[in-house]
Structures are given as structure tokens and as C-alpha cells.
Amino acid sequence: MPTIEALRARHPEIRDDFTIDQHWARYTRADHETWRTLYRRMEKVLPGRACDEFLNGLKALKIGDEQIPDMERLSDELYKLTRWRVVAVPSLVPDDIFFEHLANRRFPAGYFIRKPEQLDYIEEPDVFHDVFGHVPMLALPVFADYMEAYGKGGMRAQGLGMLPNLARLYWYTVEFGLIAKPEGLRLYGSGIASSRAESIYSVEDASPNRIHFDLERVMRTKYRIDDFQESYFVIDSFDELFGETYKDFGPLYARLQSGLTHEPGTILSTDRLHHRGTHRYQPGSHRASA
Ligand code: PHE
Ligand code: CO
Helix, strand or coil: CCCHHHHHHHCCCCCCCCCECCCHHHCCHHHHHHHHHHHHHHHHHCCCCECHHHHHHHHHCCCCCCCCCCHHHHHHHHHHHHCCEEEEECCCCCHHHHHHHHHCCEEEEECCCCCHHHCCCCCCCCHHHHHHHHHHHHHCHHHHHHHHHHHHHHHHHHHHCCHHHHHHHHHHHHHCCEEEECCEEEECCHHHHCCHHHHHHHHHCCCCEEEECCHHHHHCECCCCCCCCCEEEEECCHHHHHHHHCCCCHHHHHHCCCCCCECCCCCCCCCCEEECCCCCCCCCCCCCCC
């Protein structure tokens, strides 16, 4: 994570909260073209795989394929729905800054767009992952409230040294979450929603485990950042997710002081399985997209 001083060399106007001006006018035609390509690829695979809440958010916020969204205009639309705003940052921000933004209903989004040769994989979250992947769900009131609560919970977890556990919750819900709908499993996690290959893999491939969401189980489970997930956690509803998390984590944090930590692919006898993965794929043969 670069320090603010290091970032200041490239972004002299960076503020103490790590936000910068998006400088929308500076995007080139090629940048908008990259957005359009990414958007259209996802548009082909998301119907029937992404949940309606995600697709409705995309539509309601008018996040179109034509050009990289202007975060100010997008924020004005989002604010009307859930009182959230999107703010531009150079890239990943320190944890405490990130939590502070979320707790105040601001979503920090990377302003830059990946290069054409990075359509499938990028290490740092760019504007496509952050805006296309994350912002649609923020149009849903219960999810918007969950994200704010997560920000507040993050500050608390940091003080208690529980951040590694809480980060797993973010990973397996906000980034890689699945939801069970009457029509079948659907994705809502942004790390999936911004990746063409993982959008298909996460809901359809026989390889990964799909396990019903359990808060403590999730907080004990490590995750992979460099490949498709070996396990996805499935919620029944966003109300369930909010209900399970909008309570005092104190007793849970106490329990987490001891007991097991699970590998990403482990299945436990206590798991409620939607699907037992076959693990037939070779680790490393697929790469997840940020
Ligand atoms: N309930 C958590 C706590 O007591 C905060 C939190 C809410 C964390 C929702 C994540 C999501 O710390
Ligand atoms: Co993300």
C-alpha cells in the first residue's frame, strides 16, 4: 500500500482521505473503449447468472456501456436511492481510510481503467471493478446499510485485532457472494460480477463448493486472491445477511480466539451444502479477475 506521500507525487491534489478528482475529461477514447468492451462482455453473461438486485441497480443508476461513468453524476443518482456517494481514489486505500468512507456511506472507487491486455485479470481494483462490480448493489437499501455497518464494524475490528477475520466476511459476501433464488443460484459479489469467466464458473461449474452462509464458518475460512474461489458462500436473502451481521460481534470474536481455521476448499460435516465441489480443475489454471 503506497503512503500518501508517495501518491502525492502522482496526484498532487490527493486529500487526506485519499480521494482525488476523477478528472473524467482526461480519459481517452481508448479508455472509454475498454469500458465498453468490458461492459458488453458482462452484458452477455450476467443475465440469468447475476441476481435481479444487481441487474436492477445497474439499470437504475444508468451505468451504461458507452463511457466510463462520471462519479459525480453517478453519485447524484445513487444518493437519491440510498444516500451513498462514490468517490475517486488512486487505487487501494489503507484499511482505516476505507472503513471511514464506508461508515459514512461513501464508496471509494479506483479512477483508472485497466489496459486492453488486462481485460480478464488485474491485480488492483480499477474503475470497472469498483463501479460496474460494486456500485449496482449499493442501490439496494439493505445492502447499502450492510456496507455502512461493515465500515463501522471494520473500525471496531481493527481496534480488536480481528481484521483478518472480518476481511473474510467481506471477501465471501461483498466480493464473492452468491444468493439462492427460486430460479437457482445467482451471483451478487463484485469480484465475480466484474469477471466474465468467474461469473460463469461461480454459478455453473462443478468444481467449487457452494456452502450455505454461516458467519463464524466464513470468518474461519481463508481465501485465495490469485485464482477462482474453491468455495462460495450462499445466502438466502440480503435480509438474512444483514440480520446475521447486524449484531454485536463481541462473543463471536471471543470464540474466534481459539478453534480451527479452514482452508479455502475444506468441507465440514456441519456445512449446509448447495453443491459439493468436484475440484477437478487444476489450481492455478484459472485466474480470478479483480
Ligand atoms: N456487527 C458487527 C460488529 O459488532 C459490525 C458489522 C456489521 C460488520 C455488518 C460487518 C457487517 O462489529
Ligand atoms: Co472489490
